Amino acid sequence: MSPVLLFVILIAYFALLMGVAWATSRNANNDSFYIGNKSSNWMLVAFGMVGTTLSGATFISVPGNVGIDAFGYGQILIGYVIGYIAVAYILLPLYYRLKLTSIYHYLDVRLGRRAYQSGASFFILSRLLGATARLYLVVNILQAIILDSLGVPFWLTTLVILGMILMYTYEGGVKTIVWTDTLQTSCMLIGLVACVVYLLTQLDMTVGQSLAAMDARGLSTIFTTDFDSPNFFLKQIIAGAFIVLTMTGMDQEMMQKTISVKTLKDSQKNLLSLTLILVIVLSMFLFLGGLLYLYAPLAGVTATGDKIFPAVVMGHLPAAVQIIFLVALVSALFPSADGAITALTSSFCIDLLGLKRRDDLSEADKVKWRQRVHLGFAFLFLLLVMGFKWADSPSMIVVILKLASYTYGPLLGLFAFGLLTTRRLNDRWVPAITIGAPILCGLIEFNQAHLLGTYRLGLELLMINGILVFAGLYAISSKERRDPAAVAA
Numbered sequence: 001m002s003p004v005l006l007f008v009i010l011i012a013y014f015a016l017l018m019g020v021a022w023a024t025s026r027n028a029n030n031d032s033f034y035i036g037n038k039s040s041n042w043m044l045v046a047f048g049m050v051g052t053t054l055s056g057a058t059f060i061s062v063p064g065n066v067g068i069d070a071f072g073y074g075q076i077l078i079g080y081v082i083g084y085i086a087v088a089y090i091l092l093p094l095y096y097r098l099k100l101t102s103i104y105h106y107l108d109v110r111l112g113r114r115a116y117q118s119g120a121s122f123f124i125l126s127r128l129l130g131a132t133a134r135l136y137l138v139v140n141i142l143q144a145i146i147l148d149s150l151g152v153p154f155w156l157t158t159l160v161i162l163g164m165i166l167m168y169t170y171e172g173g174v175k176t177i178v179w180t181d182t183l184q185t186s187c188m189l190i191g192l193v194a195c196v197v198y199l200l201t202q203l204d205m206t207v208g209q210s211l212a213a214m215d216a217r218g219l220s221t222i223f224t225t226d227f228d229s230p231n232f233f234l235k236q237i238i239a240g241a242f243i244v245l246t247m248t249g250m251d252q253e254m255m256q257k258t259i260s261v262k263t264l265k266d267s268q269k270n271l272l273s274l275t276l277i278l279v280i281v282l283s284m285f286l287f288l289g290g291l292l293y294l295y296a297p298l299a300g301v302t303a304t305g306d307k308i309f310p311a312v313v314m315g316h317l318p319a320a321v322q323i324i325f326l327v328a329l330v331s332a333l334f335p336s337a338d339g340a341i342t343a344l345t346s347s348f349c350i351d352l353l354g355l356k357r358r359d360d361l362s363e364a365d366k367v368k369w370r371q372r373v374h375l376g377f378a379f380l381f382l383l384l385v386m387g388f389k390w391a392d393s394p395s396m397i398v399v400i401l402k403l404a405s406y407t408y409g410p411l412l413g414l415f416a417f418g419l420l421t422t423r424r425l426n427d428r429w430v431p432a433i434t435i436g437a438p439i440l441c442g443l444i445e446f447n448q449a450h451l452l453g454t455y456r457l458g459l460e461l462l463m464i465n466g467i468l469v470f471a472g473l474y475a476i477s478s479k480e481r482r483d484p485a486a487v488a489a
Contacts, residue, residue: 070220072236075233102252112425119351199295227455228454293308437468
């Protein structure tokens with residue numbers, strides 16, 4: 001299909017997004033930007049969060065990674081289920097009791113201002129790196145299939161896409177994103193189903209026959225039983241649970257949408273519904289990956305990893321499927337980027353600038369500050385996407401999970417210390433602990449051959465990071481409780 005026609009379709013899709021954004025952002029204020037006026041429909045939030053959780057990295061990288069790790073991602077998926085249940089029944093009740101706008105305010109109440117600022121800072125770092133890695137992946141694909149042939153440079157593509165995201169998040173924030181994410185998730189899932197159905201048709205196989213063929217080629221193996229392997233199943237399941245605890249339950253972007261639901265009960269329904277949908281959808285992405293690796297040799301496609309899905313679709317499937325793929329790909333891009341920029345803006349304004357507490361600023365001044373921060377993060381996104389372009393990795397899902405091990409570990413340690421102990425911190429040493437633990441993890445990983453023999457670290461590095469932070473916090477704490485009421489909360 002002509003790149004020009006695909007580009008026109010892309011513009012038309014964006015125009016639709018802008019229409020939805022305009023309709024939902026009228027009469028928006030700071031409260032609607034941060035938490036959607038606490039009036040979001042839990043069903044819409046649950047469905048839209050599917051798009052945010054999956055992102056372009058899932059859309060491209062999970063199917064592509066089947067050629068490397070077969071269905072091994074299923075081990076992590078089992079852990080996800082455990083993690084979402086823990087978030088719904090342990091963390092959400094706490095957030096609702098404290099009536100939080102920023103979840104990191106809990107750290108202020110329980111542990112102190114330095115802990116609060118450290119937690120918010122690591123969220124900002126985590127989300128900046130994770131969201132830009134996801135954004136890079138999709139922009140790179142769009143560049144390859146459309147924009148390189150039109151002579152559009154990579155940096156300009158990134159700039160325009162970020163400009164688009166700014167246009168529909170600038171005013172409405174969460175209130176707008178709940179609706180745009182719902183639209184985008186729908187398009188992404190339609191694209192997934194369409195590609196699965198078409199490939200099954202081309203292979204002339206039923207679901208059962210295709211699974212048998214995958215099994216014969218070693219593509220359907222889920223569990224790794226080698227203890228020394230980074231993919232050992234117990235490590236992956238436990239790591240999956242902790243990934244959700246941190247990347248969802250201790251992540252302002254995900255919780256910002258979740259706590260925008262009016263009641264705790266509905267918010268829990270939102271998370272449990274999200275869990276069920278994710279299990280189904282991620283299983284389908286793994287199945288799609290298997291189909292791609294069955295089809296690729298027949299079509300003469302040699303691409304692997306993140307490149308196999310676009311190579312098969314754009315090179316060998318009909319125009320209608322290409323259009324669906326493009327819309328689905330763009331739909332996978334926007335939910336992760338728009339929500340990230342909004343959540344980063346919220347956290348920076350509330351947690352680091354303290355705009356909610358600033359009585360010396362008028363509401364109009366607070367809005368101006370929020371908008372400046374919003375623009376600033378968009379610029380940072382541009383710089384970091386260009387950095388990922390320079391680094392280039394064959395599997396961005398691996399990169400994203402690795403980054404999470406380092407940046408979410410301090411959040412895990414901080415929240416665990418607050419929830420599991422009643423000790424009082426010497427707050428001034430918290431930044432040193434939260435910075436030192438990831439550095440120590442890096443040293444351990446770099447020297448693991450000498451320290452651990454044949455054993456290789458995988459995603460359990462996140463837990464090790466959290467344990468190190470917890471131990472460091474314990475070392476700088478005393479038995480005196482900071483605030484009995486806060487601990488009880």
